[in-house]
Amino acid sequence: MKRDEHRLRLALLAWAGSGLALGLLLRWLAPEAAPIVLTLATLPVLAVLLRDIVQGLLHGNAGLDLLAALSMAGALALGEELAGAVVALMFAGGSFLEEFARERARREMTALLARQPRRATRHGPSGLEEVPVEALQPSDRVLVRQGEVVPVDGRALGPAVLDTSALTGESIPVTLTMGDPVLSGSTNAGEAFDLEAEREAAASTLAGIIRLVEQAQASRAPMARLADRWALGFLAVTLAIAAAAYLASDDPRRALAVLVVATPCPLILAVPVALIAGLSRAARAGVLVKSGAALEMLARVRVLLLDKTGTLTEGRVRLLEARPASSLDPRELLRLAASLDQASAHPVAAGLVEAARKAGLPLATPEAVREEAGAGIAGRVEGRAVALGGPGFVASHGWAGMEAVSDHPPGSLRVCVAVDGAPAGLLVLADPLRGDAEAMLAAARAAGIRRVVLLSGDRAAVAEAVGARLGVDAVLAERSPAEKVAAVLREKPGGPVLMLGDGVNDAPALAAADIGVAMGARGAAASAEAADAVVLVDRIDRLAEAMRIARRARGIALQSVAVGIGLSVLGMLAAAAGYLTPVQGALLQEAIDVAVILNALRALRI
Structure with a gap:
């Protein structure tokens, strides 16, 4: 259907262009035939335009297409066939140019659709096998x-x-x-x-991105709807100026020239083009904004609320230090603990195993493993009795003392290790801050954020340590999902609120905020669904970049509207005073339209 419509617009452009060219030629060779040819060049464009107007009215949309229809019909009625053909050509050309601009702006987003692989190579029982991606x-x-x-x-x-x-x-x-x-x-x-x-493929990052891209492309921004409302006001002003010109001069051609200058209006072209360009540019920067409405809101936010775990921090524990209690080598302490922790599914165990593997340590297979949920784990590694966990658990396996090495950074976690019934040492782990967290906050403040709040369900001591390091304006710790929603609502009087989170517990707050942004690389599916935008990569500095892009795209849209409307009004006044003929008015207005579309496309180069 979309392809047929594209072909229709192209055919109308070719018809109007060839008809205008032939009509101009006949004005010299056969003047009596020229009006007929010029009228035939105009009528198909007028018919399609009237169809679009009726469809728009049926959907509750009314805009400046009506001015184009009045201009063409009025030109034919007043014997200004050349002006009618020029308007027809410029309207067909403007529609085609607008669609081209939209497609140009969407190109970066739609490129993802073509990237989705259809087949994959899987290791099977009998070797490599080609299977559909859906079978993985x-x-x-x-x-x-x-x-x-x-x-x-x-x-x-x-x-x-x-x-x-x-x-x-x-x-x-x-x-x-x-x-x-x-x-x-x-x-x-x-x-x-x-x-x-x-x-599975359907739940993977690329599939989710493609679904979000389709949602974003189907959306219609409030600015576009606002532009339609402005368009109705502009339509009223145009008709008033045209009526005044006619009453003052008793010349219907002056009224026609006014209508022609206002056809079509840059107001309805610049806004959608600039916003679609902004969506595309944000996607290239790694942030998929689901709608033009969200892009607008992203440009206006003043309060930023941040989750801690997985958002400001990496969301997984990492080994900071291995502190042996005796002559045991730190690497050997880590190797024994990680070997035993291979049998545990605890996040701390995953952090120890990852640290050991990155250090290139050979891990042994644990035996006789016994784990107490939330307390610790014990077993045998290469014939040695190993226990690790909290002090209470390890005390029953030979732990005693260690006060001399019990200091640790705020927010970190100590894992006590006993080997063969004797203290072996401490392993200090933490969920470290993201390396780009401080830079993101600085860039966000530069982009217009006035207040930053750390909103976490973690312990107060841990959250306050993170908040102090980042220099946030307030720290709200130990908050439940319901309390996070309440905190979002309390911040709204200070301006539009942006909530950034990644977990299932953040989903209600993301939905309650003026704009919710989810960390999509490793975040929960629930948060991505509730959010208005998704950071596609595991880097929060891209959020500040998206805010900058949104502000610039919105500014370009408003700039294009202001300049375009201003030039159109000046042109209408000149036409009303008799300084522009209908043909000159048509050429002037289409030059304005081309200029504002090209200006709106600058959003792609942000």
Whole structure:
């Protein structure tokens, strides 16, 4: 259907252009035939325009297309066939140019749709097998060849080099090691590697992005609706000036010239083009804004509320230090603890195992493992009795003392280790701040944020330590999901509120905020669904970039509207005073329209 409409617009442009050219030629060769040809060049465009007007009225939309119809019909009625043909050509050309501009602006977003792979190479019982992407299941081992797009989210089973530019706009390839997360939609820029799938294709990052892209493309921004309301006011002003020109001069051609100058109006062209360009540019920067409405709100936010875990922090514990209690080597302390923790699904265990593997330590298989949920784990590693966990748990396995090494950074976690019934040492872990957190907050304040609030469900001591380091304006800790919603509502009198979060517990607050932004790379699906925008990569500095893009796109839209309307009004006044003929008015207005569309496209270069 969309292709047929595109062909129709192209055919109308060709018809009106060839008819105008032939009509101008006949004005010299056969003057009596020229009006007929020029009328025939105008009528198909007028018919399609009247169809569009009727369809718009049936959907409750009325705008400045009516001026174009009045201009063409009036020109034919008054014997100004040349002016009518010029308006027809310029209207057909303007419609085609507007559609071209929209497609140009959407190109960066729609490129993702073509990237979705259809087949994947999976390790099967009898070797490699080609299967549909939909057949991949969690824990499947997938081969990603050089140049291929990663089909599902997972973890690298060896070193890999990925081009993530389609997701993030970052041109520098990312180097991954064993166990690092891999996002679908990335391109393998290095040697082939194996991937362990963690999600089905339908639940992977690329599939989610594609769904969000389709939502974003189907949306209509409030500014566009506001432009329609302004258009009705402009229509009234135009008709008033045209009526005044006729009454003052008793010349209907002056009224026609006024109508022609106002056809069509840059108001209805500049706003959607600039906002679609802004959506496209934000997507290139790694933030998928779901609608033009959200892009507008992103440009106006004044209060920023931030979750802590997984948003300001990395969302997974990392080893800060291994502190042996005796002559035991720190690496050996970590190796024994990580070997035992291979049998645990606790997040702290995952952090220890990851640290040991990155250090290249050979891990042994644990035996006789006994785990008490939330307390600790004990077992045997290479014949040695190993226990690790909190002081109370490890005390029953030989732990005593360690006061001399019990100091640790605020917000960190101590894991006590006992080996063969004797204290072996401490492992200090923490969920570290993201490296780009401070830069993001500084950029957000520069982009217009007046108040920053850390809103966390974590312990007060931990949240306040993070808040002090980042210099936020307020810290609200130990908040439940309902209390987070209440905090969002309390901040709204200070201006539009943006909530940034990643977990299921953040979803209600994201929905309550004026604009909710979810960390989509590793965040919960519920938060991404509730949010108005999704950060596609595991970097929060992209949020400040998206805010800057949104403000600039909105500014360009308003600038185009102001300049375009101003020039149109000046042209109408000149036409009303008799300084512009209908043909000259048509040429002037279309030059204005082209200028504002090109200006709106500057949003792509932000």
